[in-house]
Amino acid sequence: MKKILLVVCLAAFTALAADPPLEKQPEKARTTQLEAFTDPDQAGPDYQTQGEYAGDVPGGKAGIQVIAEGDGQFAGRVVRGGLPGDGWDGKTEIKFTAKRQDDKAPFAFSIPKGDKITGEIADGKIRTTAQDGTPVELKRVVRHSPTEGARPPAGAVVLFDGANADAWDKGKVENGCLSVAVPGGLRSKQTFGDCTVHVEFRLPFMPKARGQQRGNSGVYLQGRYEVQVLDSFGLKGENNECGGIYELHAPLVNVCYPPLQWQTYDIDYTAARYGPDGTKSANARITVKHNGVLIQDNAELTRATRAAILKEGPEPGPLHLQNHGDPVVYRNVWVRER
Numbered sequence: 001m002k003k004i005l006l007v008v009c010l011a012a013f014t015a016l017a018a019d020p021p022l023e024k025q026p027e028k029a030r031t032t033q034l035e036a037f038t039d040p041d042q043a044g045p046d047y048q049t050q051g052e053y054a055g056d057v058p059g060g061k062a063g064i065q066v067i068a069e070g071d072g073q074f075a076g077r078v079v080r081g082g083l084p085g086d087g088w089d090g091k092t093e094i095k096f097t098a099k100r101q102d103d104k105a106p107f108a109f110s111i112p113k114g115d116k117i118t119g120e121i122a123d124g125k126i127r128t129t130a131q132d133g134t135p136v137e138l139k140r141v142v143r144h145s146p147t148e149g150a151r152p153p154a155g156a157v158v159l160f161d162g163a164n165a166d167a168w169d170k171g172k173v174e175n176g177c178l179s180v181a182v183p184g185g186l187r188s189k190q191t192f193g194d195c196t197v198h199v200e201f202r203l204p205f206m207p208k209a210r211g212q213q214r215g216n217s218g219v220y221l222q223g224r225y226e227v228q229v230l231d232s233f234g235l236k237g238e239n240n241e242c243g244g245i246y247e248l249h250a251p252l253v254n255v256c257y258p259p260l261q262w263q264t265y266d267i268d269y270t271a272a273r274y275g276p277d278g279t280k281s282a283n284a285r286i287t288v289k290h291n292g293v294l295i296q297d298n299a300e301l302t303r304a305t306r307a308a309i310l311k312e313g314p315e316p317g318p319l320h321l322q323n324h325g326d327p328v329v330y331r332n333v334w335v336r337e338r
Helices: 045-049
Strands: 004-008 051-057 060-070 073-080 093-099 107-109 117-122 125-129 135-141 157-160 172-174 177-179 186-192 195-202 217-221 225-229 262-270 280-282 284-290 293-301 317-321 329-337
Touching: 045 060, 051 125, 060 135, 157 186, 186 329, 195 217, 217 262, 225 262, 225 284, 317 329
Parallel strands: 004 107
Antiparallel strands: 004 117, 051 060, 051 135, 060 073, 073 093, 093 107, 117 125, 125 135, 157 329, 172 177, 177 329, 186 317, 195 262, 195 329, 217 225, 217 317, 262 284, 284 293
16 A cells, blocks of 8 residues: 655644635535445545544544545544544544645644644554654544444334335335435335434545535435435534534534445434414424434424425325435335334
C-alpha cells in the first residue's frame, strides 16, 4: 500500500471555526451521472485510505475520520475521546484537508499555536509522534452495528429477507440486496400505523459527489416522514444528512459509517392522532437508533417531510424507500406493528 504523509498535532485538540468537509449544500437536481462504486475491490486506492482510525494519544484516546473527495484529495477530522458514538465528547475536533502528491498526500492541521507533527498512513495505520516524542499509532477500524443481522421478533412483518421483493409494489433484487433503483422508489404493499422498523442499508462510494448527491436515499414512515439516508461520513450531522429527520431534526450525533459498510436504523414510530372530524390532535413522534446509537429521541414530527408520497392523515401508510438516483441498497427489512 502506498504511504501517505500526515502532518498532524495529536496533542493539541482545539475546536476550530473552519468550514467542515463536505458541508451541507442546497438540494438540486442531478445534472450528470457521478461515478459510484459498489464493490470495494474496484473502488481504488483512495477508498483503501478512507475510513476510521482509533488509538491512544497522550492524555487519552482519539479517532480520525479520513474522507476521500476524489482524485487523491481528502478531508477529515480528529476527534478527542474516540470515534463518534464510541467515546467522542461531541465537541472537540480538528479538521483538515489533503491532496495526494505523487505517492504521498500531505495532511495539514491548522492549529492556532502552530504546532505540527509529521506522520504517515500506511498498512491500515496512522503513525506519528506526539510533542513529547512519544510514538503514536492509530489503527484503521471497521465498525459493525450491534443490531446488524437482527432477527425479526415473533409477529413481525418481514418485508425483505434476501429471497424476493414480493412485499413491495415493485422491487429489484441484486446480489441478495434490495435495490431502490426503480422509478419512484419502493413502497411496501402492506400499510402500518404505530410500529417498530429495522432496516439495513449500504451506501455507494462516490468520492466526487457532494452534499445531497452523495449516496442519497431515505426511509419514509407511512410514506410521510423521512429518515434521511446519505453518505454523511465525517460531517457535522445536519437535518438533511444521514440520520436526520429531513429538514426537521438533526441527529443528536452523526454516527454514519464510511460508504460500502452496512449500517442500521432501528426506529420506533408513533403515528399522528386524529379526532372524529379528521382534525389532527397529536403529532407523530419518532425515536431512531443509527448503528445502535440513539440519534433521535422521541422527536416530534410537525408535518410531512419533503418528497413524501402521502399527505398527513389518519389512515395507515406504507414503508417507502426513496430512489434518488444513487445505487443505495437495503437488506433485512422488517416491521413489528404495535
